[in-house]
Amino acid sequence: MCSSNMGEPEERGMHTILDAQASVASTCNDPGTPQNGSRYGDSREPGDTITFQCDPGYQLQGQDKITCVQLNNRFFWQPDAPTCIAACGGNLSGPAGVILSPNYPQPYPPGKECDWKIKVNPDFVIALIFKSFNMEPSYDFLHIYEGEDSNSPLIGSFQGSQAPERIESSGNSLFLAFRSDASVGMSGFAIEYKEKPREACFDPGNIMNGTRIGADFKLGSSITYQCDSGYKIIDPSTITCVIGADGKPAWNRVLPSCNGMYWI
Secondary structure, X not given: OHHHHHHHHHHHHHHHHHHHHHHHOOOOOOOOOOOOEEEEOXXXXXXXXXXXXXXXXXXXXXXXXXXXXXXXXXXXXXXXXXXXXXXXXXXXXXXXXXXXXXXXXXXXXXXXXEEEEEEOOOOXXXXXXXXXXXXXXXXXXXXXXXXXXOOOOEEEEEEOOEOOOEEEOOOOEEEEEEEOOOOOOOOEEEEEEEEEEOOEOOOOOOOOOEEEEOOOOEOOOEEEEEEOOOEEEEOOOEEEEEEOOOOOEEEOOOOOEEEEHHHO
16 A cells, blocks of 8 residues: 555656756747847747847848748757857948947957958948047057058058047948957047038049149138149139039139139
């Protein structure tokens, strides 16, 4: 009698364990949430999907959607859950975004050459806002150019912890080049960019057989042209940046020209 009574709880315990195993085996495991990212969806039954998205500045490595699949008695996600990384370089064209050094906020790797090109709508300029900046002084650099590549005018080269709070372009594109040497890696940088309406006219350029006086293209500023010796200016010599008929900054007149004196 005693041995019979003692066996009943053990049998019930075995049923509990088997039921739990069957319950666990009927769904996919929790795939988790990627670091520096988020997910949408919690159901893990066969056929259910979960979608992933990275935080601004991070790029998704893998597929953004995974599906719970059943194969015989196995339950698994297909494909594997993605990860989010701060990548080395890229092209950005939206009205706002974030640029991060590789592996941010972890130290960036040695020997990296990463280029980012930002291009916004033609009637806008770009504002860079430095949120974090920490690089090895004298060895690692972030070069920023006014234009679409490294042949464009250099705005500045930044290192250490010395970076401006804000940089604003004069045109609609910027080029950022990050270079790290083969040794120490620091936490790097986090930079936001935003497009904003132009508050200046485009560079009007030079004229043949003449020179330009002035380099400020902001609203209300003026540029004056003068002709080389032996040439005479045609049309007013000064142009001014004003708000045009379309509500955007524009020069108030066409550029003057320089004609040889014998034409007069």
